[in-house]
Structures are given as C-alpha cells and as structure tokens.
Amino acid sequence: MTGAPRTVGVLGGGRMGAGIAQSFAAAGSVVTVVESGEEAAAAALERIGASLRRAAGRGHLAEPAERVLGRVRLVHSPAALDPDVELVVEAVPEDAGLKARLLVAVEEAVGDATVLATNTSSLSVTDLAAALRRPERFLGMHFFNPVPASALVEIVVAPDSAERVVKAALGWTEALGKQDVVVKDSPGFASSRLGLVLGLEAIRMVEEGVASPEAIDDAMRLGYRHPMGPLRLTDLVGLDVRLAIAEYLHGALGERFAPPGLLREKVARGELGRKAGRGFYAW
Incomplete structure (x- = not known):
C-alpha cells in the first residue's frame, strides 16, 4: 500500500468531481478542484462541505468535517495547479473534445512525474491519451456514484499506460478504502x-x-x-x-x-x- 497521494488535482466540481475530491481529502490528501467561474466554484465547495457534514453525522469520518474541508481549495484554471501535484483526475462531462483539451492544459501546467487520470465511464482512454505529450503517465480511474460510499474503482489500462502508473493507481485506490478491478481499455470497459x-x-x-x-x-x-x-x-x-x-x-x-x-x-x-x-x- 502506497498511501494516499500527498496532493491531488480534480478537474470539475460536479457530483463526480466533488465526490472524488471528498474521498481523497478524507484520506489525507490536499486537494485542488479546478472549476470555471466563481459561482460554479462556490457550488462545488458547498457540495463537498455538505457531503462531508453528512458523512460526519453518520460517523463515517475520522476527523471533523471542517478539518477535512480545509484540505480542499478551488481554482479556476488548470494553470493554477501545483506543478508538483502527484495525481490529477479529470471528471468533467462525457465530451471527448472537452476532456482532451483540459488534459492537455493540465499536462502543460504540471511536472513530468504527475500521474494523469480520466474518470470517463465509457470513452476511449487510448484516444484521450493520443492528445498527450506523455501518454505513458495516463490511465483511467473510473469512480462510481456516490463516490464516497462506493466500494469500487475501475482501473482502465491503455496500451501506453506505464506499469508504475498502474501500480500507483492501485495503491491510491487501496488508500481510499476501495477495491479495484483492472480492465483493458475497450468501449464501455467492464x-x-x-x-x-x-x-x-x-x-x-x-x-x-x-x-x-x-x-x-x-x-x-x-x-x-x-x-x-x-x-x-x-x-x-x-x-x-x-x-x-x-x-x-x-x-x-x-x-x-x-x-x-x-x-x-x-x-x-x-x-x-x-x-x-x-x-x-x-x-
């Protein structure tokens, strides 16, 4: 077990992105959520906070909700990500063009050691990887809704995904208290x-x-x-x-x-x- 990544970026603060951010923050990661516009960012933070407070009320958090929420920050552009961020998970709507554009912007903003992942539920991870300068650091991490309560992360391996990247993703999944299934990239995965x-x-x-x-x-x-x-x-x-x-x-x-x-x-x-x-x- 590698433990949770020290720092995580999440592209998109909707239901899935907020759930991914919450899960990593609850595991101890410092999380940066990229969401366009002040209104969308405020809504994302409120979404995460409300979910954390519900989890705390049910006894599902090891720390007070506000302390976990304190590890989450909102920015409005991938360019604002820390260059040394360990993992960035893309969780925007299922639009291949939008995903590819944002992933390219992330790759320009972060260092070569950062692992990039997509939360797509069906789109080709291989096709998304083709837009990247370093496709070997990219794979699918398909989370399930609601993310904090779901037990599964589907790890989707594209032809160029490096073994070290897959190993890291498996360790992070374990650190979140979730189980993995590993599948080869194909339409709709498993x-x-x-x-x-x-x-x-x-x-x-x-x-x-x-x-x-x-x-x-x-x-x-x-x-x-x-x-x-x-x-x-x-x-x-x-x-x-x-x-x-x-x-x-x-x-x-x-x-x-x-x-x-x-x-x-x-x-x-x-x-x-x-x-x-x-x-x-x-x-």
Whole structure:
C-alpha cells in the first residue's frame, strides 16, 4: 500500500468531481478542484462541505468535517495547479473534445512525474491519451456514484499506460478504502458495458409494456440481490448520461446498444432522472 497521494488535482466540481475530491481529502490528501467561474466554484465547495457534514453525522469520518474541508481549495484554471501535484483526475462531462483539451492544459501546467487520470465511464482512454505529450503517465480511474460510499474503482489500462502508473493507481485506490478491478481499455470497459446492457433492456421492457419500472426493479433487487434496480439506477445516473453512453457504444459495438425510443423521448422531455425531479420515478 502506497498511501494516499500527498496532493491531488480534480478537474470539475460536479457530483463526480466533488465526490472524488471528498474521498481523497478524507484520506489525507490536499486537494485542488479546478472549476470555471466563481459561482460554479462556490457550488462545488458547498457540495463537498455538505457531503462531508453528512458523512460526519453518520460517523463515517475520522476527523471533523471542517478539518477535512480545509484540505480542499478551488481554482479556476488548470494553470493554477501545483506543478508538483502527484495525481490529477479529470471528471468533467462525457465530451471527448472537452476532456482532451483540459488534459492537455493540465499536462502543460504540471511536472513530468504527475500521474494523469480520466474518470470517463465509457470513452476511449487510448484516444484521450493520443492528445498527450506523455501518454505513458495516463490511465483511467473510473469512480462510481456516490463516490464516497462506493466500494469500487475501475482501473482502465491503455496500451501506453506505464506499469508504475498502474501500480500507483492501485495503491491510491487501496488508500481510499476501495477495491479495484483492472480492465483493458475497450468501449464501455467492464462496468459501463454490462450495466448499460441491463439498463437498456429494462427500458425496452417498460416500452413494450412487459412490466412497470417498480416491478422490473423489484425483480432484480429481490431476485438477484442487486442493491437497486436498473431503472432506479438510470434515474440516479441521469437519463441523458445513459443516452450519451448508449450512443457511443452503439457506434462502437453495434445494434445491441441501440438506445430505445423511450429513452430518447424522456431525455427530449427533460425527464433526466433525480436531478430533474422525474425520470422513470418521481423524485
């Protein structure tokens, strides 16, 4: 076990980025979150603080929430990262162009020893690495929502990922109290590829009138001991996020990942799941 990195950068302070920042800060890392604009930065800090206070209230923090929050700072540009930062995790929306541009900006700002990682849930780590000057220091660290409570980090190894970088990522995952699965870079990796198949088929079953969302979810929860059903999980992930992943995997892997019409219709109506108040369930 290598212990948590002394310093960590996180690109993006949304739900995933905030969760990643919280997890590293709770493990003892000094964390810099890059978020554009004062309003977005303030929202990110409030998101992290509120989550830390909830964790403390449940007895899940070894230190007071405010002490952990004191190890988190917000900046507005990758250029403001410490050149000696040990790890930078990109956690911005699933837009390959946006991710590549930010990763290039990070590489220009940090030293050669810094490990770079992407939190993408499905995009090609190899393609993102192609934009970098030193692709050997890059890999995928796919965290799961909600990050502080999730037990898993999927380590995605691209062809150029150096062995020392993979070893470091495994040690950091252990230091966070999480378990790893190591997969070769391929469309959807292991988790998103399998999870999406189940989610899309559940949506088709609703579309065809086979059963209600509640019945389908109960069947998987009670019959297969899933912690929650695929449709409730889709609401938590976001129907727009699921649609984007399905479209990407449809292009990469074929018709079995074609998005159901019902999914497209719900996204078009703004029924995006919990964040919008309605998806397959009312929240």
